[in-house]
Amino acid sequence: MPFIPHTPEDLRAMLERIGIPALDGLFDEIPAGLRLHKPPAVPPALGEAEVARLMARRAVPERRTLNFIGAGAYEHHIPAAVWQLATRGEFYSAYTPYQAEASQGTLQVLYEFQTMMASLAGLDVSNAGLYDGASALGEALLMAVRAHRGARRVLMPATVHPAYRRVVRALVKHQGIEVIEVPYCTDCGHTLAEALEPYSKQEVAALVIPQPNFFGVLEPVDDLVNWIHARGGLAVGLVNPVLLGLLKPPGGWGESGADIAVGEGQPLGIPLSGGGPYFGFMTCKAALVRQMPGRIVGATLDKDGRPGYTLTLQAREQHIRRSKATSNICTNQGLMVTAATIHMALLGSVGLRRVAAASCARTQALAEKLTAIPGVSRLFAGPHAHEAVICLPASSSDVLRSLLQRGILGGLDLRVDYPELGHALLVCATETKLTEDLDCYAEQLQAALQDSRVSPC
Amino acid sequence: MSIPSDLKYTATHEWVRRETDGTMTVGITHHAQEQLGDIVFVETPAVGKAFKRDQECGVVESVKAASDIYAPVGGEVTAANAVLRDTPEAINQDPYGAWMFKLRPADPAEWDGLLDAAAYAKVAESEAH
C-alpha cells in the first residue's frame, strides 16, 4: 500500500488491542446513512514510474520559448545550491516552529531573513513572510488602517499591478475600507502629486507607492511620501526586492521614509512555477510592529544564557487573539522564505546589485532594439527599471500569437487593463536574456508585424 | 488573592480608585495579571480621548494571551502611565500600584454601579474553577 507501512500482522495485532474485529468498526460513530459504500470515482492508482511518465509528458511545453514577460513574476538565475538546500528533508518536512528548541534551524533562517529584508527596505523590522506580493499589499493596507485609527480610505495609483488591485479589493472590501484609484499621467506613465490633490481635504489612511510601477516606470517617490505624510497618512511602498539592490530603499524615501514596504518575494530565488508558490514580504517602522500580521521571529536566550530564536509577538495572531487578530494568516510560506534567504546569502549585495543593474540594462537595450522597428514606439520616456511599454502598429493579441508560433513569449498584452494605451505590450528582459536573445526577439517581431495587417497604434 | 477593599472593580477585572479631584484611576487586578502570566506589553489610551462605559480602551499582552481593557466608567482620559511602556512587568509586580490610566468621569454616578471588593471576589473565584 503506498505510504502505509502496516503488515497484515500489524493490522491484526492493533485491532485486537483496540478491541474491534475489523477496520470498519473504527467508523461506527458516523451515521450509517452518510457512509460511502463504494470508492470515489477517481482514476485508479498509478505507480511512481507511471505517474512520473504522465508528469514528464505534461511538463514539456509544446515548443521551446524565450520569455519576455515580467509583470510581477521574473525569470532570474537561481544558484544550484538554493533548492538543493531548501529541499533538504529537515527544512522541507518540518512545520511551523512552535517547539522552538526543536526548530532552531528554521527559526535562525527566518531571523536572518528578517535582517536581510529590513536592510534591503531600509526599515526597522520585517515579518517572516506572507502569501505573495498582492495579498501582502492587502495586509499592508489593513495594517495602515488599523494604525491610523481614523480614516478607512486608502489611495491606490492605477500604476499598481492590476491583479494586485483586484486582490486588495477582494481582501479589504468587507471591512468597510474605501480604495480610491488615482489616475496616472498618460505621458510620463507615473503618478503625479497633482492627481492626489482632489483627496487632500479628505482623511486618508494610506497611499500606495509602487517603485517601480507596473509599467516599469520609476515613480517620484520622495514627493509622494511627503504628500501623504503632510496629510497624516501612511506611505506604503510596493517594491521589487531584487531592484532594491540598486534603487533607493523605501525607508529613505522623502523626508521621513515610507512607513511600510511590501512586495513579491519571487525574484529572490523562487522559480516561476506557473504563478506560485511565491512569498510576500512586509517590512515597517518599529512603531508599527504590533500592527504587523504574520509570523515574527525574535532572538532571546535559553536557560543557560545561550542565544536562540523563537516566535514572538504571538498575541497578535489568530490562535490567541481569535476574532481580534491582526489577520487570519498562519503560514509564512516558510520554504520559499528559506530559499530566498539562501539566495540572498549566495548573491550578497554586490551580486544582487549586478542582477538588478543587468536586468535594467537589458530591458533598456531591448526597448531600443524593438523601437528601431518601423511603427513600434515606446510609451513613457522617463526613467525605467526592468520593464518597458512598447506600442505596436498592429493588434497586440495577433502579434503575441504570432510571436508564440515563433518561440517568443513577447510580453503582456495591456489591452484589457489599460485600453487607453492602444496596442501596447509590457516587455521585460532580465539578466537571463543575452544580446542574441534580444536580437532574436527584434527579428521575430519584425517578421510577425510583416505577417499581420498593419493598423495604426 | 489580593482584593483591596478601598477600590471598586469590574467584571472584566479592572480596578478603579476615586481620587479627591474626582478623576478615577484604573488598573487591572491581581487576579487578572495572574491569569495572564508575564506581561510583555501594555497599550494605554491616548490622553484626551473620550470613552463610553465598557468601551475598549487598551490592551494588556502576555506571551500566551491578550486581554482588552474596558473603560469602567464613561469619560475622558486625563493621564496614562508612561512607565508601563518600558516596564510592563510592573503590573505583575504591583498590580494596584501600576495604574494604567486616569479618567474624568462624564457621569460620576457611574461609580456606584461598580463592584465592591466582596462582589468582585465572587467573580474572580467563579473563574478560578
Add this chain to the structure above:
Amino acid sequence: MLIFELSRPGRGSFHQAPAPVPEPQLPPALLRALPPLLPEVSELDAVRHYTRLSQKNFSIDTQFYPLGSCTMKYNPRACNQLAMLPGFLAAHPAAPEAAIQGLLACLYDLQEILKEVTGMAAVSLTPMAGAQGEFAGVAMIRAYHDSRGDAERTEIIVPDAAHGTNPATAAMCGYATREVSTDREGNVDLAALRSAVGPKTAGLMLTNPSTLGVFEPSIEAIRDIVHGAGGLLYYDGANLNAILGKVRPGDMGFDVIHVNLHKTFSTPHGGGGPGAGPVGVSARLAEFLPVPVVAKEEGGYRWLTELERPRSIGRLSAHGGNVGVLLRAYVYARMLGREGMARVADYATLNANYLMAELARAGFELAFPRRRASHEFIVSLKNLKETTGIGAMDVAKRLLDKGFHAPTTYFPMLVSECLLIEPTETESKETLDAFVAAMREILEEAHTRPELVKNAPHTLPVRRLDDVKAARDLNLTWKPNPG
C-alpha cells in the same frame, strides 16, 4: 553563528551573478547610497551554514512528528521531484494558455478529484493556504446572502473548540462571531446551537471530525438547525484526512468547504508553508468561487477569470495560487488513486485509536475516553499537573529529548493541560510502540525525577528559551557590532 558573522569583505565569489554591465541609465537621486546588509560568503560557507542549520530542526524525515491537527505524514519524494520538473518551473503565470496545456490539465484533473472526494459541485484551487480558503469560503457565504438582498445576517457561529482562524476569518469578512459551547462528550451542544441561530445567522463554521478528535454524530441535526434558520454550513477541512473515502462533506449537507492540501494530500509543511487551501461549493454558490478556475473546453484547457465569472468574490493571489503545491497534491492523489483514498482514513484512524488505547493502558488520562478517536485524540495532564507539577509543556519538551517531536499543546483550549496527538497513517506500529514507551518513561520521571522533566530539553542545541524576554526586549534583526 549567523550568516552575517561569517561574512568577510571581498569573499563573495559572484560566479552566480551576471557579469558587470555598463550602468543602466537611472537618475542618481533614485539610487541606493549604501549597500544592504547581505553577507559576503563563499558558496561552501553558505552550503555548510544552511546544512548545519537544517540539522537543528526536527522534521518528518528525521523524527516521528505527532503534532495534532497538523497531519505531519510522510511527504513522498516523487511529489516534489515531479512538481519541480523544469517545464513546470519555467512556466510564466502570464504565459498564453496554449503554452501551458499540460500544467492546466493537472490542475483541472485535481479540481475534478477534489469535487469527487468531497462531494461538492465545483472547486477553485486558488486559495494559498487553509486560512485563505476559509476567507474565500466565508466571503462566498456573504456574497450568497448579499445576492439575495439578505443584509440582516451579520453573525458567523463557531464552536468554542474551533481553530482561531475561524473567528479571525469571520472578522476579516465583516462578521461578528458567536460561539456555541461543546458538551461533555465533545459534541456541539445542540440546545446552545438552537438558541444561537436566527435571522442574523449567516452561517456555521464546523470542523468534522472536530478539533477534539471526534466525529460529530449529530451532524444531520446541526445541518437542519442551521439551514432551517437560513444560514449556510461551512466545512473546515482541517481534518478531512480522517474521513477521506468514508463520508463526504457534500453528503453531510455542507455548502462550502476548504481542504488543506498540506494535510490530507501530504504536500510539505516546509517549516511553515507554502500550503494550499482549495475551496469547494454546492451548486448554488458556484458562481461566487474565487478566480481563476480551470475549464476544459473543446480547444483545450483555459483559465476562467473575472471576465467570465463576474460574480466571483474575486482574486486572492496575483496569479493562480500555489501551483507548485497543487502539482504535488495532484501527484499524491494519482498515486493513492481510487483504492487509496479510503486507506488514508482507515490507517490514520487505526493508528490514532491504537495509540490512544496504548497510552490509556500506560496510565494517561483521555479527554474523551468513551469516544472513538478520529485521526487524532486528546490526552489531558490536568491531574498529573496537580499531583506532580508536570504539565503539558514539560512533557512536550521531554519528548524532544527522547527523539520525538511534541504533540500539539494547549490547543484546543477547552481541555486543560492537553496534548493533541495525531500519529498519521504513514507511521508503523514499531514507531507508535516506541512513542508509548517514551511516554511511559516520562510519566515515571514525572513522579520520580520531576526536575528532569521540568528542565527539559537537555539534549537539543538550546535549552528552554525565554519567550518573555523575546517579547519584552524585541530583537527582530541582527545588527553589526558598532565600530
